[in-house]
Amino acid sequence: MTGGRQALALLPFRAAVAAVVSTRRAGRGRRASPEEFHTGGRLSSPVENGFVLAGDHLPVAALLGVAGLIALHGHGAPAHSVGFLAAWPVVLLVAESVRNCGRFTLADVVAARLRERSLRIAVGISSVTVSVLHLAAQTVAACGLVALLPGGTGVRACVVGVGALAAVLVARGGMRATTRAQAVAAVLLLAGFGTLTVLVLLRHGGDPGALVTAAAERGGHGSAIPVPGPAGGLEPIARTDLLALGVALVLGAAGLPHLLARFVTVPTARAARRSVVWATGLSGALHLAAVVLGLGAAALVGPDAVRALGDSGNAAVPLLALDLGGGAGSTGGAVLCAVVVALAFAAVLATVAGVTLVCSTAVAHDLAHDPYASFPRRRRRGRRPRSARNEVAVARAAVPVVGAFAVALGLLARETNPVFLVGLAFAVAASAHLPVLLYALFWRRFTARGALWAVYGGLVAAVVPTVLSPLVSGGPQALLPQWDFAVLPLRNPGPVSVPLGFLAGWLGTLLSPKPPDGVRYAETEVRALTGAGAA
Numbered sequence: 001m002t003g004g005r006q007a008l009a010l011l012p013f014r015a016a017v018a019a020v021v022s023t024r025r026a027g028r029g030r031r032a033s034p035e036e037f038h039t040g041g042r043l044s045s046p047v048e049n050g051f052v053l054a055g056d057h058l059p060v061a062a063l064l065g066v067a068g069l070i071a072l073h074g075h076g077a078p079a080h081s082v083g084f085l086a087a088w089p090v091v092l093l094v095a096e097s098v099r100n101c102g103r104f105t106l107a108d109v110v111a112a113r114l115r116e117r118s119l120r121i122a123v124g125i126s127s128v129t130v131s132v133l134h135l136a137a138q139t140v141a142a143c144g145l146v147a148l149l150p151g152g153t154g155v156r157a158c159v160v161g162v163g164a165l166a167a168v169l170v171a172r173g174g175m176r177a178t179t180r181a182q183a184v185a186a187v188l189l190l191a192g193f194g195t196l197t198v199l200v201l202l203r204h205g206g207d208p209g210a211l212v213t214a215a216a217e218r219g220g221h222g223s224a225i226p227v228p229g230p231a232g233g234l235e236p237i238a239r240t241d242l243l244a245l246g247v248a249l250v251l252g253a254a255g256l257p258h259l260l261a262r263f264v265t266v267p268t269a270r271a272a273r274r275s276v277v278w279a280t281g282l283s284g285a286l287h288l289a290a291v292v293l294g295l296g297a298a299a300l301v302g303p304d305a306v307r308a309l310g311d312s313g314n315a316a317v318p319l320l321a322l323d324l325g326g327g328a329g330s331t332g333g334a335v336l337c338a339v340v341v342a343l344a345f346a347a348v349l350a351t352v353a354g355v356t357l358v359c360s361t362a363v364a365h366d367l368a369h370d371p372y373a374s375f376p377r378r379r380r381r382g383r384r385p386r387s388a389r390n391e392v393a394v395a396r397a398a399v400p401v402v403g404a405f406a407v408a409l410g411l412l413a414r415e416t417n418p419v420f421l422v423g424l425a426f427a428v429a430a431s432a433h434l435p436v437l438l439y440a441l442f443w444r445r446f447t448a449r450g451a452l453w454a455v456y457g458g459l460v461a462a463v464v465p466t467v468l469s470p471l472v473s474g475g476p477q478a479l480l481p482q483w484d485f486a487v488l489p490l491r492n493p494g495p496v497s498v499p500l501g502f503l504a505g506w507l508g509t510l511l512s513p514k515p516p517d518g519v520r521y522a523e524t525e526v527r528a529l530t531g532a533g534a535a
Contacts (some may be wrong), residue, residue: 015342016171037392038104038361042099042264051186052179056354058084058090058283059134059140061188061243061349062422063290068313070215072303075351083249085287087204088280090254092273097441097528099263105358106257107366111438113524122455124366126432127257127458129358130425134258135352135406137421139163141314142348160290163315163403166353170360172395185222185343185350190282191341193289199324200296211292214299245423246312248494251504252426255433256357281516293317300324317344352406359402361373364395381388423465429460431497441528445516446509453508457502465493502522 035041044052062084101112107123124325143160204210253259263272297306297316300323309315318337322328325336435454441447463489466472474486489495509516526532 011338014335016375017185018487028157029331034104034365034391035155036394037174038357039087039265040174040179042267043176043264043269044179044262046266046271046274047278048179049262049266049271049275050282052182052354053259053262053275053279054282054286055182055186055189055351056256056262056289057087057253057279057345058286059138059351059422060344062319063193063286064141064314064344065422066287066290067176067294067297067305068316070291071297071306071316071415072313083246084253085280085284086246086250086278087253090251090281092276094254094441095204095263095272095276096269096438098260098437099266099269100528100531101441102260102368104261104264104363104365106255106260106437107362108437109260110440110451112527113506114448114451115518116451119448119451119455120366122361122452123433123436126428126459127366127456128359129360130429130433130462131362132353132405132409133421133425133428134256134355135359135402135481136409137425138348138355139406139409140421141533142352151464160407162349162352163400163407165349166356167347167399167403169353170357170399172481175357178350178357179265182350182354185347185368186282188343189347190289191295192284192340196296196324196340197289197292198320199449200292200300200320203296203300203324208292211295211299215295218299232336238493244492244495247498248423248427248430248492249497251430251434251494255429255437257362257429257433257448261358261361264308282318296320296324298502356399356406357400360398363398363402363472364391368394379520385521398467420471427466427492427497428459428462428496430494431462431501432456433458433499436496439505439509441524443509444518446505446521447512447514448511449514450505450507452499452507454505457504458497461497461500461504462493465490465496469493 083499087098098106098109102109105124106127107120110123111120139162168180173180201208201211204214262275294316297320301316301319306313306319308314309319318341321340322333322337326335327333419531432455435458436451439454440451468486469490470485470486472492473480474482
């Protein structure tokens with residue numbers, strides 16, 4: 001590619017990144033109070049929040065992963081999309097209660113019923129675990145995108161760059177700037193993927209049936225259903241494996257910390273419900289686009305060309321854009337591919353910023369919350385209490401630490417299909433967060449010991465089987481191929497870890513030495529249903 005054509009191809013990428021990072025000015029930066037930094041002053045509209053929810057629940061990592069699975073393994077792969085879409089009724093079940101009972105984090109929702117310091121720490125630890133897994137999936141997607149650009153930087157530099165840009169956005173703008181960036185990126189992504197979808201259908205005379213037929217003939221896999229796994233571990237799976245992934249995707253959304261945090265950024269419970277309605281429709285559009293683009297990549301590009309750039313299939317959509325724009329070596333193809341990569345990268349960057357902010361909030365507000373209570377609360381004219389200033393300062397300081405963990409895991413799994421990491425994050429959220437959330441909101445006899453057992457039991461039940469599975473060690477396609485400590489043949493721990501999380505919470509409650517607090521449950525129930533006393 002000539003220098004002029006390369007500069008033209010890189011222009012959309014630079015413009016998209018600049019548009020996202022420039023939204024840091026929407027926040028109040030260093031002058032922000034905890035409410036402004038963590039929730040954006042609760043000024044998000046249902047439409048804006050719906051766009052952000054759709055992007056958070058179905059990030060670019062998952063979209064590219066699903067499209068890659070379809071391109072590589074046949075048109076049966078849209079079965080993965082069913083799990084994502086079926087999660088919204090579960091989210092709707094808790095959206096209003098989370099808005100009324102929450103302040104900043106998931107731990108605040110549980111603390112409205114059970115005020116135990118140890119419980120806040122437990123929920124904070126599990127929230128950080130889920131967030132880091134989700135961040136790793138985003139960095140993996142970003143690496144695959146940048147590698148396709150002409151003159152693209154190396155993988156390590158790309159991962160570090162994503163973390164640095166997200167840190168700038170979070171530290172300077174807080175939740176308000178992050179929300180604005182995510183909404184803008186979601187709109188751009190919908191426009192870009194929608195345009196590609198139309199172009200793919202026009203290539204096949206506007207007939208979806210012809211598209212499916214062409215994809216099946218070129219791909220040669222028919223309706224095989226693959227499972228995402230580490231480094232080329234994308235193989236047709238049994239129904240039990242598909243069920244495992246489906247359980248994690250359906251139940252995990254209602255326990256994702258960065259998804260639940262969106263409900264405390266809107267002014268009312270009604271706005272929270274409307275946000276879910278908007279997000280459901282937008283997610284459906286994104287799913288449909290991902291399916292069409294995956295089929296288009298299989299029909300027009302072919303699985304061999306997609307696999308040549310990586311067994312994960314992450315390059316399927318950019319390669320499809322290159323073909324639709326005129327093919328390799330053409331200016332139109334290079335520009336259209338660069339536009340798609342730029343929009344997807346901007347969405348990844350915005351999502352990384354959002355998850356990083358929620359993770360840093362959990363560190364500052366949950367894990368390091370009590371030390372601030374000992375600070376003197378002397379007020380000076382025009383200044384906030386020192387505890388508030390310190391909480392925001394610690395949240396900012398936690399941003400690079402969180403980013404470093406995500407970068408390390410992203411580098412380790414850089415050849416992985418992002419859907420694998422997304423599914424694992426959903427499984428941990430469904431196992432450790434959903435039981436304690438539902439019990440705290442709807443079970444009168446629930447106690448603090450039951451909550452602790454539910455969080456730690458679900459977390460251990462999700463993480464340990466994954467670590468001891470062939471996905472991590474024991475084969476050339478594992479994350480750690482040089483090691484072999486795989487003893488459990490599980491691809492996703494959801495069907496085992498989710499029931500164990502609920503069982504642990506139930507047993508802990510039955511064995512608790514303290515009786516349940518009926519008055520506190522009644523207060524929480526009234527607040528969850530009516531919003532009385534909500535922030």
